[in-house]
Amino acid sequence: MSTSTGPIAQVRERFDLSTTAIIWLAFLLTLVVGVVLVGSGGGNLLSQGNIVNLLSRTSVLGFIAIGQTLVILCRSLDLSVGYTAALASIVGATLMDGDPGRIVLGVVAALAVSAVVGLVNGLVITGLRVNPFIATLGMGLIIKGYLDTRYAGPVGDVPVAFQGFGYTRIGPVPLATIVMLAVAAAAVVLLNRTRSGHAMYAVGGNVEAARLSGIRTGRTMVLAHVLCSTAAGLAGLLLASRFSTGVGAQIYGAGYDLDSIAAVVLGGTLLMGGRGGVGGTVAGVLILATLDTVFNLLQVDPFFRDVLRGVIIIAAVALYARRQLDLTAHRQRFTASGRPIGASEGEHLSGPSDPPESSPPSGPSSNPEVLA
């Protein structure tokens, strides 16, 4: 815990850049270790087939994790992404119903339904003030119940033309990965270049300071959730095109919710919000995909893979935490020096904002009538 706030802000500015760089370095390291390990077993991790395999693994989790990054930056989270993806795959596949002429209809409807899920999530969190954990967990249950009741097995039929989304490759790079990277680039632009993106950092850093700075915190949160669910919908469409039909349980049972949160955190985004970015998340997804591919090639027991994953995630976050001990303390109302922690949160807003000293988030319920 440092005593001065000014220099820290500058250090943080630089730190942000280097965090992403470090995670990409970690990815390269993982890749090199993987190449050596696979090579010692007589294989080649960088063969065309393995690279295609590795990149294919990134796209589904990539879409979901990019969306998850946005909500986590807002200090929210979304546990319903797996269910949203399943819903989108079924909506898309049933509407397309094997007719190439209805691909656009299916895609638009699937994304629209996903967006509505996100809208409801966002409104329940901001309007009804339900904790995001519970709101999205509940939303997941609601969708699960609907899917299990309405659709017992695979439904719908994805036209061959749309299956290309899942299987087309340009060189060794699957089309889906390119789309995922394009979405990632759009998210980077959103976060770094637009007012809404800056607002997301501000809301996640200190919602009260953001509100007092004139940011519409509620709208920002809702927007993040809509984008997150829409990204999950994209993942669902991709899965539908790969399965060539709409499936429920296979998608929501795959654990994308917790995996995507792990990827985001592995990518250096703080679970407490306000810090991080999509660049790191993509690297986090790549690290997880590389691990999976390497474990597969080495024929590591899938259960041992789970153990290693758990250890790696904890170890990585512990390493990040070492580097930013004082930055993780977002929930504190005042620091060891007695100054509000919010006093150093302002740099994400444009300009030298110095949030008021009254940053302890006391919440709406602190109004005197209630206390009396």
Place this chain on the structure above:
Amino acid sequence: MSSLRERSGAAAGLLNRLTSGTATIFALLVVVLVVITILNPTFARPASLMAFLRAAAPLVVLAIGQYLVIVSGEFDLSVGALVGAQVVFAAKMIDGDPSRTWPVLAAMLVLGAVVGLVNGLITTLLKVPSFITTLGMLLVLFGAVRLWTGGAPTGALADNFRTWGRGGIDMPVLRQLPWALVIAVVIAIAVGLLMRAPWGRTLVATGDNDTAASFAGVRVWRVRTVAFVLSGVLATVAAILIGGFAGVTAQVGDGLEFVAITAVVLGGVVLGGGRGSMIAAIAGALAYQAIERLFTQLALPSTARPTLQGIIIIAAVAWAAREGSRGPGAANTPAPDASADPAPA
């Protein structure tokens, strides 16, 4: 005059308390139980009430452990995997031999405490958010147990192990007082006393504001680590009850962490810490179980249940979170302030 005003103030205070998050859960519990009884009057018989409580006891124990962690401002997502790991561990070690039950029970409790200790130390000393720590622990436990048993659980639980979950003391009126209920009540009383003791006060203070607590002389890392250890031990107790009640399957414990967190939050305990009572968390667990029982009573298709559950959970938490029903500090969670949009200029 003044006494009248005082009285109306007291009445308002009482009203406020009755409609607060904590009271909501008791009202919900009573309503659900009454509805079940109306639909099926035999439910009110002591014997079937005891059966209900026996089935609810593991969740109550889990909820108490989760409450300790949540009120200190953390999460424990590893309890479901821990329950599963413990049941499979017990089956493999006991392998149907009653003479091994007691040593294995002791080993399970130690294992649970160690898992909690690791969770606590990684969270407090290495500063890893508990969501990630316990998520990683979930993966480790899930994988390790299956790695060890080769995928499917092996061995069997002895009868003297299973009696804790399904047996009881024969009695005249109740027919049988389940051991599970006795254990849950003993744990509730013990933890209730602990929460009234200095340690409990410091735990809540830590969850409310850990910096202020550490200024006041609390060793925050120790208090939280103990909470994780207790959560691990209580999850182990729950595993003993569940293993006895339901037996060994590969899926045992799956998703239980979310059920436990839901039960605690239903009880009006605020995620983020510092707010909520243990009794309400227990009521949350009972209400969760009662809602499941109600679904069975209504013969709802099992596939539709999650939808209703989701709606009830969100509605209950939204009701508890509505304007003015929570004290200061509720804003530890990100959501509350977000609604306070500044009016458009």
